[in-house]
Amino acid sequence: MDTSNMSAVRNLSSADYSTIESRVKAFRSEHENGQILTELVKNDDTTGEVIFKAHAVVDGVIRGTSHAMEVRGTSNINQTSHLEYAETNAI
Numbered sequence: 696m697d698t699s700n701m702s703a704v705r706n707l708s709s710a711d712y713s714t715i716e717s718r719v720k721a722f723r724s725e726h727e728n729g730q731i732l733t734e735l736v737k738n739d740d741t742t743g744e745v746i747f748k749a750h751a752v753v754d755g756v757i758r759g760t761s762h763a764m765e766v767r768g769t770s771n772i773n774q775t776s777h778l779e780y781a782e783t784n785a786i
């Protein structure tokens with residue numbers, strides 16, 4: 696992937712980290728017809744756990760897969776947005 700489009704690079708714990716927004720922009724720039732597909736794998740109302748899966752698809756082929764899990768109420772953002780946060784982290 697062409698990393699020159701990843702302008703929002705941060706340094707976290709002595710490691711370079713590009714933001715999710717910049718990674719999505721770079722993916723779209725390099726793969727105009729590419730898709731990022733997400734799927735809710737688990738949404739447990741009792742425990743508050745949610746799991747999302749994301750696929751990066753290029754030319755109809757899955758080129759990468761990622762998962763993310765969040766638990767409702769474990770942080771300020773997860774009080775109201777644990778679903779969105781898990782989906783974004785999977786991407």
